[in-house]
Amino acid sequence: MTIGGGRPGGPVISHIPDEELGSGSPILGRIAQMLRPYRTKMAYVAVAVVTSAALASVAPFFTKAVFDHALFPTDGSGVDLSLLAWLVGGLCAIPVVTALIGIGQNWLTSTIGNSAMADLRSDLFAHLQKMELAFFTATKTGAIQSRLANDVAGVRTVLTDTATSILQNSVTVTAAFISMIILSWQLTLLTLVVMPLFVWIQLQVGKRRQRLARRTQESLSEMTAITEEALSVSGILLSKVFNRADSEVERYREANRNQTRLQVEQAMTGRTFFATVQTFFAITPALIYLVSGYMLNSGTALTAGTLVAFTTLQARLQMPLLQLMRVSLDVQTSLALFRRLFEYLDLEPAITERADAVALNPKDLRGEIEFRDVHFRYPEPRRLSGDPAGDRFGESGVRIDRTEPAPEQGWALDGVSLRVAPGQLAAIVGPSGSGKTTMTYLIPRFYDVSTGAVLIDGTDVRDLTMGSVAEAVGMVTQEPYLFHGTIRDNIAYAKPDATADEIEQAARDANIHDRILSFADGYETITGERGYRLSGGEKQRLAIARVLLMDPRILILDEATSALDTETERLVQDALERATHNRTTIAIAHRLSTIHNADVIFGLEEGKLVEQGTHDELLALGGLYSRLYVEQFGSGQIEARFTDGVRFTSGETYCDKPGTDDRRADVSF
Known part of the structure; x- marks a missing residue:
């Protein structure tokens, strides 16, 4: 729905339907581009992640060896204390080494994410400095502040932890599944049987979370705009002069209630899904024991060590899988915020410098000014999705389209x-x-x-x-x-x-x-x-x-x-x-x-x-x-003369500098 117009070739402002959120692939590509300057550090993170995941996958095999070879040897030779000591030492060393790797990995990811976020803030601020005056006359300061502060802060987790979390959990899940298949492919099938359903449900939840995230940030932008407007010196003075403090408080409370409702709705979206997944993982060990009994009863070879190692892997698989699902939802949520940020970065300034522009030489500058048959009309304001409009209560859900404008307004200069x-x-x-x-x-x-x-x-x-x-x-x-x-x-x-x-x-x-x-x-x-x-x-x-x-x-x-x-x-x-x-x-x-x-x-x-x-x-x-x-x-006459250093204006007199006789003064009648 078109709601604006402007000069030829200018912007048209239209609403964004929720269905037009589009694919996240281009956004993910741009996020990856943002991280390119830190690819060396990211390579170190990848090595750390793979090493940690490999160590985590090795631990269950140590557990299997403890049961099948050290505590309960299949040949009946009794407990092997020497082997047990080595295996227990290995089991103790693995978490220590993993923890040390994790400290270095956290430092790297924090450095990468926060540096990329700082780059994004700086790029956004620098780009806004290039925008024409008309953009700022149509956009509330609070809305701009919200994108610089709230939206950038909202994607912090994605930039600092998400990429590492996806890599780490993906490697962990892959290694765990391979290990589980090695131990028992039959029990692995039982674990995977409902995964396709979980993936489908998770995608639906993600789409809803993405829409809610966009609406939540739009609401937060409106709250920031109200705060900036009402709590500035001018805003406070205005509310006190007209005794509007109560209405300003109510306006903020209404926006705050809307923000709270959206936050609760966003927080609760997917909770039933995750509760179902956690319940399935919680009862899976019991099902594995039941299936193992049938397997043993049918003559399938299955040692106690294999069963313990498999259930250990299955339990270890639960957390990475849940984190992957949550991270996937976080990514989809963050895509809405990245879109809002990239909307600003993609705005082309209406006033730009030509490639062959020449500089005025201050020494040769004479200061002649000429208007040559100037016609001018003010362009329609450029507002983006979720930015409060110039009116009192704002307008959400708008974007810029470079299409033909609506009929133009009259000339400001003709x-x-x-x-x-x-x-x-x-x-x-x-x-x-x-x-x-x-x-x-x-x-x-x-x-x-x-x-x-x-x-x-x-x-x-x-x-x-x-x-x-x-x-x-x-x-x-x-x-x-x-x-x-x-x-x-x-x-x-x-x-x-x-x-x-x-x-x-x-x-x-x-x-x-x-x-x-x-x-x-x-x-x-x-x-x-x-x-x-x-x-x-x-x-x-x-x-x-x-x-x-x-x-x-x-x-x-x-x-x-x-x-x-x-x-x-x-x-x-x-x-x-x-x-x-x-x-x-x-x-x-x-x-x-x-x-x-x-x-x-x-x-x-x-x-x-x-x-x-x-x-x-x-x-x-x-x-x-x-x-x-x-x-x-x-x-009356506008001209008068100084007499004895006394100047007259609007019926008042005051002494001017002595010796200024015969100068014209301003007199209003």
């Missing part, structure tokens, strides 16, 4: 053509939803245009290396992101090898250095998750310091002062003036007072460029900009 000269300050204005932010996303290639081209210094950004574009374009957003760490680390994120002097100079230029020093820990102050320990203006100035440290030739300001108070806005504006010096700057602003001095102003409406010019030209034109201006300022 035929936009404009040019920003090197070093210019260009402003973009327009009502909400007109495409302002979309334009800024196309310059650093967060998205690719649908048609047309975005050019930097005359070269299509799609023909440039992504790294050089990222270094050339800096961005300060309305809500800057600060990670949980020190102020120094947050600023230095733009340039990890920056010196302390460089970091402090960037902070001075951003008007935040003195404020940082006022904190008890200075530059070592912890910002808190998303910078919640700092005010909006402090976060904004830290973001400016970070971009100044980066020193890009092109700067994008996305409503960087719209949420600030007047005094803080003055500090940020002063920092932005330094940041825009000798740079090509594109500024988005709802407050027209912040951009009236721009070299050029572009007016966007419904994705179309409707006008461009200077502040005075657009006011005289009487179009979109003039209408927005009147809505904000009425008939």
Whole structure:
């Protein structure tokens, strides 16, 4: 069932029926490929496994010799104490040697499995870093975290123990059956008579376990998403503001109850089957004794040692067979988890670098930006099986198909053509939803245009290396992101090898250095998750310091002062003036007072460029900009002059730097 659409060639999202889980052979092949770097260690494990299994198979023959040759010799010669001592010594040595081999084998398997799991986590994380912005806007962070943590942890047993367990138990079972046939083929047939039925039942149980495993992980993914959403600083603040704590608790409880039900159902699936198998193995020795009596009564040669050795082998066969059956179910269960992981690894990033891409030369970079007949629509979100959707309660059971999409949505940008000269300050204005932010996303290639081209210094950004574009374009957003760490680390994120002097100079230029020093820990102050320990203006100035440290030739300001108070806005504006010096700057602003001095102003409406010019030209034109201006300022004037160092704005006064007479200031009426 199709539930999505998108641009031509984009993804269609559809439900995965349980019947389409498919064969595990390709998945097993990929798992084997993951283990290739460790094949030498795996060879050592195989040698250890075969040796242990061989020793285990030899022990019953020692037992047979104890009975038939040392304790009760068939020639009636009496107990042979010398032979008995040697045989008992052998029986004691076998478990000691097997235990020592087992220690080394466990170290090898643990090293192989955990290393492969670490590789899988790293590969998955690295691949997700390559995904386009649209993928993350459509996928809950908790769902991604669940795949990295829960799904990878869910396959841990397969990577650490399963391969060894399969090999070890297979060798043990094979050796035991051969030994049992050597001792008595008639009794061996009795042991094997119901095995085909057990195998068939086990396959059916495995299919059900696989489906349950997928549903369980999807439920766990939803729980992780709820946890990440509700227990983040933003989520806690939201629930407290709207008094929704009880509903959040109930939402988690409902998901938790569903998870518990699935866990219980998964745990109980196959229990009846294994109980039946164990019961059969438990009563088999009694049946062997009965059949042995009939065999002896009919004249078949069967010594006491043979009978003891056979029942010992049969008892030793029980555990490996049960483990093989359980491991088989674990493998089938894990296949569902591997599919979820490989789904992410198989996603192709929508934004990729061409093989012949050229790098921008920072020394020659002028900073010219051009939009050439740009049309753009946002692609449909790409979501995978079991990932909660962007809605409140999520949507499970979806996957990506590379087929024809559903009818497309409207254009976010419709035929936009404009040019920003090197070093210019260009402003973009327009009502909400007109495409302002979309334009800024196309310059650093967060998205690719649908048609047309975005050019930097005359070269299509799609023909440039992504790294050089990222270094050339800096961005300060309305809500800057600060990670949980020190102020120094947050600023230095733009340039990890920056010196302390460089970091402090960037902070001075951003008007935040003195404020940082006022904190008890200075530059070592912890910002808190998303910078919640700092005010909006402090976060904004830290973001400016970070971009100044980066020193890009092109700067994008996305409503960087719209949420600030007047005094803080003055500090940020002063920092932005330094940041825009000798740079090509594109500024988005709802407050027209912040951009009236721009070299050029572009007016966007419904994705179309409707006008461009200077502040005075657009006011005289009487179009979109003039209408927005009147809505904000009425008939008042936006320009004023400093008089004796006093600046007026929004009815408030405050002293500015002395000697700044005859400068224009921002005044709102």
